[in-house]
Amino acid sequence: MEALRLAQLDTVVHRLNPLTKLFIMLLYWGTALFTFNIPVLLVMMSLALVLYPIAHIPLRILRVILTIMSAIFVLFIIINGFMFYGGKTPLFYFFKWPFTLEGMIFGFAVCLKILSVVMMIPLLTSTTTLPKLMAGLAAIRLPYKFIFTFGVAMRLVPLVMSTYFDIMSSQRLRGHDISEMNYFKRLIKGYVPLFIPLVLTLLRRTADMDVAIESRGFGAPVKRTYLEDIRPTRMDIVALAITLVVFGFIFTYLFTHHASQMGLIIQF
Amino acid sequence: MPDPIIQIENLSYVYPSATRALNDISLEVFPGEYLGIVGANGAGKTTLCMFLNGVIPNVVGGRVSGTVQVCGMDTFEHFVFDIAQNVGLVLQDPESQLFSADVRSEIAFAAENRGIPRDEIIERMHEVLKIVRLEALASRLSDELSGGQKQRLAIAANLIVRPKILVADEPTSQLDPVGKEEVFSTLSSLNKDFGMTVVIASHDVDEIERYADRLIVLDHGSIILQGPPDEVFREVDALDRLFVHVPDLARLGKSIHLGGEQQLSLKVSEAADQIKTWLGGEKAAGSKPFEEPSASAQVAHDEVSKAELAVEVKNLTYAYPGTSAPAISNMNFSIPKGQFVGIIGQNGGGKTTIMKCLVGLLKPSRGEIYLENKPLTGQKVGDIATQIGLILQNPDTQLFCMSVEEEIRFGLENLKLEPEEIERRTEESLKITNLGEYRQLYPFKLSLGDRRKVAVASIVAMRPQILIFDEPLTGQDYKGRYELVNLAAELHQAGHTVIMISHDMELVARYTQRTLVVGKGQLLLDSPTRDVFDHVSLLRGTFIEPPEIIRLAQELRGCGLQSGLLSIDQVTEGIQKLKKPNPTGERK
Numbered sequence: 138m139e140a141l142r143l144a145q146l147d148t149v150v151h152r153l154n155p156l157t158k159l160f161i162m163l164l165y166w167g168t169a170l171f172t173f174n175i176p177v178l179l180v181m182m183s184l185a186l187v188l189y190p191i192a193h194i195p196l197r198i199l200r201v202i203l204t205i206m207s208a209i210f211v212l213f214i215i216i217n218g219f220m221f222y223g224g225k226t227p228l229f230y231f232f233k234w235p236f237t238l239e240g241m242i243f244g245f246a247v248c249l250k251i252l253s254v255v256m257m258i259p260l261l262t263s264t265t266t267l268p269k270l271m272a273g274l275a276a277i278r279l280p281y282k283f284i285f286t287f288g289v290a291m292r293l294v295p296l297v298m299s300t301y302f303d304i305m306s307s308q309r310l311r312g313h314d315i316s317e318m319n320y321f322k323r324l325i326k327g328y329v330p331l332f333i334p335l336v337l338t339l340l341r342r343t344a345d346m347d348v349a350i351e352s353r354g355f356g357a358p359v360k361r362t363y364l365e366d367i368r369p370t371r372m373d374i375v376a377l378a379i380t381l382v383v384f385g386f387i388f389t390y391l392f393t394h395h396a397s398q399m400g401l402i403i404q405f
Numbered sequence: 406m407p408d409p410i411i412q413i414e415n416l417s418y419v420y421p422s423a424t425r426a427l428n429d430i431s432l433e434v435f436p437g438e439y440l441g442i443v444g445a446n447g448a449g450k451t452t453l454c455m456f457l458n459g460v461i462p463n464v465v466g467g468r469v470s471g472t473v474q475v476c477g478m479d480t481f482e483h484f485v486f487d488i489a490q491n492v493g494l495v496l497q498d499p500e501s502q503l504f505s506a507d508v509r510s511e512i513a514f515a516a517e518n519r520g521i522p523r524d525e526i527i528e529r530m531h532e533v534l535k536i537v538r539l540e541a542l543a544s545r546l547s548d549e550l551s552g553g554q555k556q557r558l559a560i561a562a563n564l565i566v567r568p569k570i571l572v573a574d575e576p577t578s579q580l581d582p583v584g585k586e587e588v589f590s591t592l593s594s595l596n597k598d599f600g601m602t603v604v605i606a607s608h609d610v611d612e613i614e615r616y617a618d619r620l621i622v623l624d625h626g627s628i629i630l631q632g633p634p635d636e637v638f639r640e641v642d643a644l645d646r647l648f649v650h651v652p653d654l655a656r657l658g659k660s661i662h663l664g665g666e667q668q669l670s671l672k673v674s675e676a677a678d679q680i681k682t683w684l685g686g687e688k689a690a691g692s693k694p695f696e697e698p699s700a701s702a703q704v705a706h707d708e709v710s711k712a713e714l715a716v717e718v719k720n721l722t723y724a725y726p727g728t729s730a731p732a733i734s735n736m737n738f739s740i741p742k743g744q745f746v747g748i749i750g751q752n753g754g755g756k757t758t759i760m761k762c763l764v765g766l767l768k769p770s771r772g773e774i775y776l777e778n779k780p781l782t783g784q785k786v787g788d789i790a791t792q793i794g795l796i797l798q799n800p801d802t803q804l805f806c807m808s809v810e811e812e813i814r815f816g817l818e819n820l821k822l823e824p825e826e827i828e829r830r831t832e833e834s835l836k837i838t839n840l841g842e843y844r845q846l847y848p849f850k851l852s853l854g855d856r857r858k859v860a861v862a863s864i865v866a867m868r869p870q871i872l873i874f875d876e877p878l879t880g881q882d883y884k885g886r887y888e889l890v891n892l893a894a895e896l897h898q899a900g901h902t903v904i905m906i907s908h909d910m911e912l913v914a915r916y917t918q919r920t921l922v923v924g925k926g927q928l929l930l931d932s933p934t935r936d937v938f939d940h941v942s943l944l945r946g947t948f949i950e951p952p953e954i955i956r957l958a959q960e961l962r963g964c965g966l967q968s969g970l971l972s973i974d975q976v977t978e979g980i981q982k983l984k985k986p987n988p989t990g991e992r993k
Binding site: 141142145266267268288289291292295296300303304306307308309310311312313314317329330333334337338341342343345346347348349350351352353354355356357358359360361362363364365366 | 455458460463464484485486487489490492493494496497498500501502503504505506507509510513514515516517518519520521522523526527530544546547548559562563566761764766785786787788790794795797799801802803804805815816819820849863864867
């Protein structure tokens with residue numbers, strides 16, 4: 138919901154063509170997945186971080202991401218510390234198993250990779266309105282039926298949420314409160330009184346929605362037009378140029394200095 | 406006479422589920438006409454609307470006979486997307502007919518589908534936004550709009566392809582009075598200023614009477630009556646049999662005989678003048694005209710001892726998380742046991758928030774609530790439910806069991822009662838709500854009215870002393886609304902304290918003893934119901950219009966009609982009493 142509202146703002150990043158942003162994001166993701174070099178990952182993350190205030194995305198979103206993922210990160214570092222195949226320098230032993238420095242570093246690098254991938258997502262979703270994104274996807278020749286389904290699904294999310302909360306309160310009024318149940322009781326008894334009304338209500342709503350969509354001429358055999366203007370502007374060219382220069386540097390650096398820290402297998 | 410724009414001949418239709426919905430309907434609608442369709446739920450209104458743009462039989466299917474021609478197109482032979490160029494369709498539920506993220510893309514959708522060039526879409530968009538008066542909200546997200554705004558957006562989304570006909574299927578049934586007025590005035594302006602043909606199915610007879618050129622009354626899929634609203638609505642007995650709401654003044658006109666051929670006008674001010682003339686000029690001279698009481702003269706209920714209080718609310722304030730302004734602030738009121746109280750006011754004014762605080766779904770930011778002198782704080786929602794029961798607007802948010810009986814038992818089992826006690830209470834609830842014959846049926850198969858009753862039964866079984874009915878009328882026809890509210894009245898008779906939240910002023914006037922007016926998070930007025938409608942400008946500030954019969958009674962106070970009359974019967978009796986002592990006063 139908040140992403141939708143942020144997407145309505147108007148900043149340099151918002152004004153970029155959705156395809157430009159999509160391209161930059163994919164390039165960024167590709168690079169992040171490609172390398173295990175920690176300094177490079179940190180540089181890339183700081184570049185993304187610089188874009189946050191420019192795009193008026195509140196930094197607390199990152200805090201939320203970090204809170205959600207921190208448990209996974211700790212787990213990753215622990216597992217890799219013990220299991221990493223290239224581990225040579227034991228730091229300590231847990232019974233017989235060594236926790237290695239290389240494993241820990243590898244785990245840390247994996248965490249940075251994941252974090253940098255996740256960090257990029259708000260830079261697209263919070264700066265691009267859904268109709269713009271849909272028009273962008275249509276421009277790269279994705280079938281409109283597929284794009285429209287995606288759009289309606291996005292619209293349904295808040296509707297499903299609000300219906301679910303309504304149902305939850307109406308069942309609480311009859312003494313059925315899942316927040317007071319333990320995990321197993323929830324699984325056995327908790328969700329049935331919530332999900333059945335949810336599914337039935339949504340079925341009714343989507344049947345209505347089907348009528349509305351048909352009534353607005355969906356599927357007419359004419360070439361569809363788009364309200365959103367997504368022709369590239371000079372700003373897109375500038376943004377792409379900067380991106381290519383930055384990633385050009387990164388790749389040159391990686392290939393000349395740390396060829397071993399690329400790809401999926403890493404060697405120390 | 407121009408050619409009809411809609412021509413239906415001998416149309417009969419059976420749904421794929423074998424429900425017979427339309428029965429040999431023949432109808433002609435002419436360009437520029439405003440046609441109203443009324444009838445009880447299940448009479449065939451929605452089905453008829455769906456035929457006008459070909460959704461039936463093209464999308465829904467079923468068995469059809471007869472013909473439907475719209476703008477010269479046979480709707481059975483054309484695709485919906487072709488017919489949709491000429492016919493716009495607005496549905497009942499604002500949520501389910503908006504499927505784009507924001508206002509602009511919602512409006513553009515139909516035009517994009519038709520391949521209209523971008524520049525033209527932009528030009529038309531300006532035009533359409535102006536017609537539905539949403540210019541200021543063009544860059545909003547759909548979710549940020551109110552109900553009335555959403556329905557106007559749905560209208561705009563249809564207008565973008567410049568259809569000749571706009572069909573609206575109960576577009577106002579889920580809206581508050583403000584939203585209702587917004588939608589009706591938009592439709593009226595489309596009809597009057599742009600010559601668009603408008604077809605609207607609705608339960609809002611006052612508005613239909615005011616705007617429509619012609620009216621058809623449906624019953625079990627057949628047209629029973631048709632003609633100008635002014636004539637059709639005078640068939641009071643026939644409409645009563647068909648469970649169609651009759652405007653107050655039409656009903657009054659039945660018992661007030663003005664003499665000769667003259668009939669009571671269905672417009673309040675005209676009717677008041679007619680009655681004044683009929684009563685004789687001298688009546689008007691002697692009495693004081695209606696004066697609005699000052700808003701400061703708030704009349705609270707009689708003081709009762711603390712032990713007799715069902716609800717006591719002290720300094721109640723609630724702010725939703727993430728918002729700075731409280732939704733309700735510093736509210737104080739108390740409700741004695743056994744009272745029937747109405748809460749009225751515009752949507753977004755705080756009614757729902759109060760209700761949710763009372764049943765424990767929201768924890769007050771400040772202030773206290775006592776139910777029968779026990780503080781609410783620290784109690785679980787399930788326990789509070791045994792003291793105060795809330796019957797929600799939409800029964801479908803709670804029904805999930807395979808039978809009505811099981812649905813009633815569910816709450817009782819959650820209370821961990823003994824099996825015998827559960828059995829006893831289930832029987833009792835079935836009896837109170839008259840659902841005995843449906844006990845084994847699947848609740849979702851029942852009509853909306855009966856599903857609501859199942860919801861009432863399942864709450865009443867938990868034996869709360871206080872009952873809250875939240876908008877018991879949404880989506881109900883004339884028959885259904887009285888069934889449920891009569892049930893509320895019976896429960897009140899049986900000693901329950903009943904709180905009813907409603908936009909329907911007629912019901913508030915008819916059933917409640919006391920009314921709280923809530924607006925902008927404040928308690929604006931707390932007064933006995935018989936006086937509440939005298940505060941005309943205060944009510945107008947929160948977009949409430951008193952029912953027509955009460956407005957008429959107010960205009961007739963100048964002729965000596967007593968104050969505090971709320972129902973048609975009371976007003977009829979009052980007027981006849983005024984007439985009696987002066988039998989020669991009749992004028993031809």
